Amino acid sequence: MAGIRDVAEQANVSIATVSRVLSKPETVAEETMKKVMKVIELLNYQPNAAARQLRLSETTTILVVVPDITNTFFSKVLRGIESVAIENGYQVLLGDSANNAERGKGYLNILRQKKAAGMILLTAGIEAKIVEKIALEYPVVLACEYLEGVNVPTVSIDNVSSARKATEYLIHLGHKKIGLISGPMNSVLGRDRLKGFYQAMAQYNVKVEPELVQEGDFSYETGFNMMLKLLAYSQTPTAVFAANDEMAFGAINAAEQKGLSVPRDISIIGFDDIQFSAIFKPALTTVAQPAFQIGTKAMDLLLRLMTKQRFSKTKTQYILENQIITRDSCQKLSTISKRQM
Amino acid sequence: MAGIRDVAEQANVSIATVSRVLSKPETVAEETMKKVMKVIELLNYQPNAAARQLRLSETTTILVVVPDITNTFFSKVLRGIESVAIENGYQVLLGDSANNAERGKGYLNILRQKKAAGMILLTAGIEAKIVEKIALEYPVVLACEYLEGVNVPTVSIDNVSSARKATEYLIHLGHKKIGLISGPMNSVLGRDRLKGFYQAMAQYNVKVEPELVQEGDFSYETGFNMMLKLLAYSQTPTAVFAANDEMAFGAINAAEQKGLSVPRDISIIGFDDIQFSAIFKPALTTVAQPAFQIGTKAMDLLLRLMTKQRFSKTKTQYILENQIITRDSCQKLSTISKRQM
DNA sequence: AACCGAAATGTATGCGATTACAATGCCGTT
DNA sequence: AACGGCATTGTAATCGCATACATTTCGGTT
Known part of the structure; x- marks a missing residue:
């Protein structure tokens, strides 16, 4: 409920200062810092994600599309993904395509709407061509399934x-x-x-x-x-x-x-x-x-992709070892x- | 990549008209409508979720906190949740608390940041008092676990x-x-x-x-x-x-x-x-x-909560039947x- | 005492959409 | 011909935050 404006008023500083306290602490005087922090805690202030995202045009959400969350193999991969996502300050938006290609395609709009900064596909329900096109515009990594001839970063087993x-x-x-x-x-x-x-x-x-x-x-x-x-x-x-x-x-x-x-x-x-x-x-x-590792590796890859400007330019295929x-x-x-x- | 401005230019109308085509089609002339729609499809335009959310201060994301996604019981509940969420145009943000209370609490900030409009808790890793406090400010429903004496909408079995x-x-x-x-x-x-x-x-x-x-x-x-x-x-x-x-x-x-x-x-x-x-x-x-039903019911409840202004005022406890x-x-x-x- | 520069803070703009309000155009009516 | 009214479209403000740039402050130097 409380916005940056409220904090600014109560702390008797400008909103710019409040913003700086949060994002560039080294540029604000120690005393001011303390004063503002106190108010922030008092009001339980958290910057509005939408505003921030709009301003910076970057989000800390990624999308994971799973064919069937009920399958423990996929849920383990997902856990791997989430674990490194959290570590790096990302949240994961879940898409259960329920083995339904149409529904799978619908998730692509999430990227277009900028609701997610990137996507990990655990499913191959979406046609190769479409995936490739999307991967040109957005960071995408394929996990579990290797799509032949598709030039998209992939982590999988052989x-x-x-x-x-x-x-x-x-x-x-x-x-x-x-x-x-x-x-x-x-x-x-x-x-x-x-x-x-x-x-x-x-x-x-x-x-x-x-x-x-x-x-x-x-x-x-x-x-x-x-x-x-x-x-x-x-x-x-x-x-x-x-x-x-x-x-x-x-x-x-x-x-x-x-x-x-x-x-x-x-x-x-x-x-x-x-x-x-x-x-x-x-x-x-x-x-x-190695389900969990497939997940962590995939997320690692995605993170790297998201910090670059060109995606899927470099052909990266990670083949993880498995054993009987x-x-x-x-x-x-x-x-x-x-x-x- | 394409924004509303691009659509407006190409279609030779104002951005207001483009916006109306999408949200109030009945107020725009049929001819203009067609013209704009064509450009929208051509450019693959999707409104930026952040901008929209900022303006309207409402999001179509909900948060689900799960103790262990790897457990098929929880993943079934989750599937139930997602299924009705999608039907109603919502996406689910996944939080795997990994049975870790601290991590669980971290998810509360997602609500404060307005990254999610509501929350479903499948875990009871978070203390009752905190849950109750959060439920006063945001739409929250508890699924699977009934917290004694907590006045928060709950769906569970007995x-x-x-x-x-x-x-x-x-x-x-x-x-x-x-x-x-x-x-x-x-x-x-x-x-x-x-x-x-x-x-x-x-x-x-x-x-x-x-x-x-x-x-x-x-x-x-x-x-x-x-x-x-x-x-x-x-x-x-x-x-x-x-x-x-x-x-x-x-x-x-x-x-x-x-x-x-x-x-x-x-x-x-x-x-x-x-x-x-x-x-x-x-x-x-x-x-x-009835795992799937617990999920659908919980999401139904949350939807109802989200359209109201006061939360958890009405004590709603749904006890689902189970059988041997x-x-x-x-x-x-x-x-x-x-x-x- | 005058001045300079660095540090700290404030002012004001814009991100991309929605929408209240204003403006325009067209029609029929008198 | 003038006007009122409706349908359609445009103009501009706004959401909450980050940040470039402007301003102020203050200590040190000459």
């Missing part, structure tokens, strides 16, 4: 090589009949992990059975259903790579419902290492994404299972 | 009666040796659920063994450890009420590690019904909180177990 690693792991365990429950093909994430799967299979000369590759949408339900599908084929797999953990849970529960034991009868590996993966039984072997977390859902191909081949 | 229901459920199944893994005693949530537990036990004349009541902190780890503690006593419980689902998972895993089978040897009931409760094995019997979701982690006290008594 989904292709990670998926390759996961598949290799299964191959090294002796599996030959390996199934894949992929992510949706309209997402880069889904396609990249598929690609990695094929690469590994090709590299080790393991034949890919087309029926053993099923497309899911990253949800528990599709994991469950696709696993049922896989098990319906005559040549059932001895191992399955699920493109994220939630689908892996679905797959495991489906297998057990069909009377199979994981990992004795069938090995299953996931992707993400969400919080629940260690709690689940069997504890899920999975590829761990070995737990209980995979094991060497047993002789018994081998018989089934 | 934690006491819900905990009573959960305990009753165990009693009706024939259990007599019932353990409790409570939430932290410095939170209302924790205390209320404890209270409900005692009420039910008293009502049915079941004796509460003091060693069978252990305090956790809502984390998986404490659930696990406290369960180990419970099982270390000579009189082990045949049923345990864990004050939230994560602790219930810990409790189940601890019990199984000790060679017990859930629910055959011991029944366990949780609280919250988070996403994984249905996926976990055994599927968790739990008290479901019966799944596989509880069963009737078997004769075998009874022998142990």
Whole structure:
């Protein structure tokens, strides 16, 4: 309620002095300083953000667009983002695109309205072209999803090589009949992990059975259903790579419902290492994404971008390392299972 | 980049007319309207939020302070909030207090700076007195946690009666040796659920063994450890009420590690019904909180508050209904177990 | 004593929008 | 032809703050 004018009056100085006390303390006399500070505290004065922003044409808010805040992977990234944002005096405006592209686009106006100084996209629901255009005008960084051919600063893991690693792991365990429950093909994430799967299979000369590759949408339900599908084929797999953990849970529960034991009868590996993966039984072997670090790194990048005048000129791609977390859902191909081949 | 002035020039009208096209279309001639609209689209013009806010002294941003965005319960509430916020043209500024009271207080300045028009608190990390004071000046609603004696609009479930229901459920199944893994005693949530537990036990004349009541902190780890503690006593419980689902998972895993089978040897009931409760094995019997609705209701309340001039004058408490979701982690006290008594 | 320069403070402008009020133009009516 | 009134548009003030520039003050130098 109290404005700078009130403070000025009560302290018997001009508003300029009050302003200086807050932003350039070294230019005001010590005595005046004290006097003004006292009044500021007394009135609980906080400079009006809108006025300040209008005058300086800069805001300390950034926008983060998330596909699904309910997913712990994203919320961890978000936490990473927020943690360095706060440290640097920024607030984060949340945009849950709810996997809805239209709604995602709407958030772009936030930038145009100057309600946010920059944006971090955790979603790829927005078309590459649009993102690229926006990135020319405003500081934008992509996290989690790498958009091919888009010249926008990105921090992510290498989904292709990670998926390759996961598949290799299964191959090294002796599996030959390996199934894949992929992510949706309209997402880069889904396609990249598929690609990695094929690469590994090709590299080790393991034949890919087309029926053993099923497309899911990253949800528990599709994991469950696709696993049922896989098990319906005559040549059932001895191992399955699920493109994220939630689908892996679905797959495991489906297998057990069909009377199979994981990992004795069938090995299953996931992707993400969400919080629940260690709690689940069997504890899920999975590829761990460094979610929190993705967040902090992304925010670091954005901060750097925001202090420059030209954005996305420098091609910056940060690829974070990830690793396989070995737990209980995979094991060497047993002789018994081998018989089934 | 483009301002109202640019639009005005290109369209050959005054800035007042441009402004009117956007806010009072009925007062401008149809022809002018079209002309201006064309330029607006051409330039991709969006009114500067700061300028608008300064002039009108109203913003379409609200602040939500969450104790832990990583917890799916809170993120669901948040989603509920965001969903009705967006519908009404509001954006949500996220504050993750990370269970840190100091950081929580910092968010109050956001209100003073007029960066947000109102606030929803999902956390109770801030002292009741401070909350009450803030609520006098700004629209504030409390969600999830009911602060006793605080005259601030609140939407929540009745934690006491819900905990009573959960305990009753165990009693009706024939259990007599019932353990409790409570939430932290410095939170209302924790205390209320404890209270409900005692009420039910008293009502049915079941004796509460003091060693069978252990305090956790809502984390998986404490659930696990406290369960180990419970099982270390000579009189082990045949049923345990864990004050939230994560602790219930810990409790189940601890019990199984000790060679017990859930629910055959011991029944366990949780609280919250988070996403994984249905996926976990055994599927968790739990008290479901209508998280999404808590969010939508809270935002509804806040919207109403924001359009009024006096806040928290009317004592509004919304208590949402919750219900026990019966799944596989509880069963009737078997004769075998009874022998142990 | 006169003057200079540095330090401290004040005055006044503008950021980009909204809107009260003024001005303009056009119409029909007398 | 003059005028009143309505519809439309323009002019200018304003929101709260930051800051360039002007002004004042004061100590030191000659």
